[in-house]
Amino acid sequence: MEKIIEHFKNSRFPVLCSHAYPDGDAVGALLALGLALRQLGKKVLMFNESRISPRYRFLPCVDEITCHLDFDPEHDIAVVLD
Numbered sequence: 001m002e003k004i005i006e007h008f009k010n011s012r013f014p015v016l017c018s019h020a021y022p023d024g025d026a027v028g029a030l031l032a033l034g035l036a037l038r039q040l041g042k043k044v045l046m047f048n049e050s051r052i053s054p055r056y057r058f059l060p061c062v063d064e065i066t067c068h069l070d071f072d073p074e075h076d077i078a079v080v081l082d
Contacts, residue, residue: 007077008037010076011077012043012074012076013042013044013074013075013076013077014045014075014079015044015045015047015069015075015077015079016034016037016044016045016078016079017049017080018080018081019048019082020048020050021050022048022050022053024056026048026082027052027059027065029081030065031059031065033079035061045066045072046064046066047066047068047069048065048066048067049067051067
């Protein structure tokens, strides 16, 4: 766990993603980690290849989950939440 925490501390631009057609757990995990990392000053990209279901539109910052992922050399860590 310490190595994982160290990777997050050293990152500046993490990319987070979850499985396609995410359920509430996947959307919640993506948002929770993304918002926590933002509070630590990270420039976070939250990605899912599927559009988020309207049933989860009430969640804070859900509109910040993008379904477009372009390579950016600033991306320095990627996390897949399942």
